Amino acid sequence: MLAINNLTFSYPGAQSQFVLHDFALAKGEHVFIYGPSGSGKSTLLSLITGVQQHNSGSISILDTVFSTLSQKQKDRFRADHIGYIFQQFNLIPFLSATENVALGCEFSKIRTEKATAKYGSVEKGANTLLVALGLSEQNIAKPVNQLSIGQQQRVAAARALLGEPELIIADEPTSALDNDAREEFINQLFEQANNNHTSILFVSHDQTLANLFDRQVALSSFMQEKVL
Amino acid sequence: MSLLTLSRKSLLNRFSSIAITTIAIALSITLLLLIERARVDAKASFHNTVSGTDLIVGARTGSTELLLFSVFRIGHPTNNLSFKSYQDITSKRSVKWAIPLSLGDSHKGFSVIGTNNDYFTHYRYANKQNLAFSKGHAFEQVNHVVLGSNVAKKLHYHLGDSIVLSHGAGNTSFHHHDDHPFKVVGILAATGTAVDNSVHVPLVAIDNIHGSTMPSISQKHQADEHHDHDHNHDHHDDHQHHSEQRDEHSKLPALSNAELTGQPKQISAFLLGLKSPIFALQLQRNISQYKQEPLLAIMPKFTLRQLWEVVGVFEKALLVISGAVVVIALLGMLTNLLASLSQRRRELAILRSVGASPRTIFTLLGLEALLITTCATLLAIAFYYLVIVLLANMLGSISGIHLQLMALSQYQMSLLAGIILLGTLFGCLPAYKAYRYALSDGLTIKV
Incomplete structure (x- = not known):
């Protein structure tokens, strides 16, 4: 469902170029990409999410070729098909946990429809997912800045899952969690993702969780930075 | 959740700093609205002071001076014109009506105007409105006085009261004429012009105040009061036989307008209404070249406009300054938004x-x-009406001027629209900066 072929990219004015050889992700597959900091992780993710425009080669998700889309269409595509979990600071502080989750459907009609069809409404879906990921009703009612980091990351996961996007990108979402909590978080995320056959692209510099995934790939095996 | 809800919640999250910014803008807009209102009101009351009068005639002096003392009751006539000239000019064919005015006296700080009943019939203000009596009626006797609404209110005079008029325009006068009391027979409705602050007496009585002549008729009318004057003016005598009893207190017949006018030597000025305004220019020229004495005729509309051009500059300056205050407040908002970005x-x-x-x-x-800016504008409208209501109560009790609660003028509305537009335009700067961040940061969180 995700395919990258002979892609090149350079930041405007930069003296180096990123070259990405073949990389592919199957539907429902959970892939761990190992990338130490400075290896071009952020660049890879901004190319996959369509925030940055590559120079040559191709990248396609769900048979949609990114180079044919306008910036606006890419933003819409991201809203419709990709859930994203940040390393930390995932939540907008002035919104409730439920509202933060509902934000995942805010810019996507498709995801709003899917969530409504499955749960009755976006809000109900948000709360159901939060409970499924282990948040109590009391925690859901709290202002989000009073939640623990682990709870905040679960809210972020619920947002990425709501409306069943085909791909979830997780950018080291467990780095701020302790060991036991990490595994629990990953397992809960997988459980929900498997329900919808959602693919997961998990990027981290920490290999302790790697064996939980279907496949492990080192970023350096398909992505290099070359000085021009 | 719409974008609007998102903005609103984001703003509420920064409530205290946003609230202060909003209030600052709201206060500046309130100031602007109030100054605009004051400007319009001042201009209106200025231009509304006299209307429907084609010419004002006085002894030769500055045209502004003539306007000021005859209409605004500010200052004193430096020269009078002879009553003969008045009679001569008002007898011309193009003249429809005339109001003689004799000024220069005062009563407890309010100016005393000698005139006749034509004043109450023909004097017009605002949109060609006639004077109206809130109580009582016009002059019927020589010792009758009609008060402007403000005079009655401030001095607590009522119909039937006896008052004493003094000679001279000062607030305190040592030369009191206790022997010539006047009776309040009419109180005019408020006009918002200098009429409200005027004490009107029959022209013929002005000479009485000065103690020069006293028509015998008044002496006989006031027999029940402490009168011991002995002037004789027998040309009024035939009227005392009238059996009409219109004034139930004195039970004397009403005098004609000519009798109320009398035969004074001089008057201060007179207002002219012409049969057609097209005669105004011609008559003005004729009066300026009047052979018997140097006279001046002005068209009040024209002189009012000239005068306003001088006075109005301050008003405009005030508006510009308050506009600048609004811009400064909006700049405060800009700073706030940029800082939070x-x-x-x-x-x-x-x-x-x-x-x-x-x-x-x-x-x-x-x-x-x-x-x-929208919240600030709505808040400003609320503040504005609050101030108007408070001010109306205060002004109403002090001066008798009634500030009306009217809808915002079109100009005020366009000012508000302009402010919202400007505020939004200012908002484009932080918005553009956020747009640049969105492009450069992408999904990288920069804290």
């Missing part, structure tokens, strides 16, 4: 991750400025 880059990255386009981010930030 760097703390909000995380928020922007999250919105980008769920699919918000850079343009959406721009709109979101622009909406915030629009929301702030």
Whole structure:
């Protein structure tokens, strides 16, 4: 469902170029990409999410070729098909946990429809997912800045899952969690993702969780930075 | 949840600093609205002071001076014109009506005007409105006095009261004429012009105040009062036989307008209404070249406009200054939005991750400025009416001027629209900066 072929990219004015050889992700597959900091992780993710425009080669998700889309269409595509979990600071502080989750459907009609069809409404879906990921009703009612980091990351996961996007990108979402909590978080995320056959692209510099995934790939095996 | 809700919640999250910014803008807009209102009211009451009068005639002096003392009751006539000239000019064919005015006396700080009943029939103000009596009626006897609404209110005079008029325009006068009391027979409705602050007496009585002549008729009318004057003016005598009893207190027949006018030597000025305004220019020229004595005729509309051009400059300056205050307050909002932006880059990255386009981010930030200025504007309208209500109560009890609660004028509305537009335009700067952040940061969270 995700395919990258002979892609090149350079930041405007930069003296180096990123070259990405073949990389592919199957539907429902959970892939761990190992990338130490400075290896071009952020660049890879901004190319996959369509925030940055590559120079040559191709990248396609769900048979949609990114180079044919306008910036606006890419933003819409991201809203419709990709859930994203940040390393930390995932939540907008002035919104409730439920509202933060509902934000995942805010810019996507498709995801709003899917969530409504499955749960009755976006809000109900948000709360159901939060409970499924282990948040109590009391925690859901709290202002989000009073939640623990682990709870905040679960809210972020619920947002990425709501409306069943085909791909979830997780950018080291467990780095701020302790060991036991990490595994629990990953397992809960997988459980929900498997329900919808959602693919997961998990990027981290920490290999302790790697064996939980279907496949492990080192970023350096398909992505290099070359000085021009 | 719409973008608007998102903006609103984001603003509420920064409530205290946004509230202060909003209040500052609201106060500045209130000031602007009030000054605009005051400006319009001042201009209106200025231009409304006299209307329907084609010419004002006085002894030769400055045209502004003539206007000021005859209409605004400010200052004193330096020269009078002879009553003969008045009779001569008013007998011309183009003249429809004339109001003689004799000024220069005062009563407890209010100017005393000698005139006749034509004043109450022909004097017009505002949109060609006639004077109206809130109580009582016009002059019927020589010792009758009609008060402007403000005079009655401030001095607590009522119909039937006896008052004493003094000679001279000062507030305190040592030369009191206790022997010539006047009776209040009429109180005029408020006009918002100098008429409200005037004490009107029959022209013939002005000479009585000065103690020069006293028509015998008044002496006989006031027999029941402590009168011991012995002037004789027998040309009024035939009227005392009238059996009409219109004034139930004195039970004497009403005098004709000519009798109330009398035969004074001089008057201060007179107002002329012409049969057609096209005669005004011709008559003005004729009066300026009047052979018997140097006279001046002015067209009040024209002189009012000239005078306003001088006075109005201050009003405009005030409006410009208050406009500048609004711009400064909006700049305060700009500072606030720009300062908060760097703390909000995380928020922007999250919105980008769920699919918000850079343009959406721009709109979101622009909406915030629009929301702030709109709230400030609504708040300002509320403040404005609050001030008007408070001020109306206060002014009403002090001066008798009634500030009306009217809808915002079209100009005020366009000012408000301009402010909202300007505020939103200002908001485009932080919005554009956020747009740049959205493009450069992408999904990287920069804290």
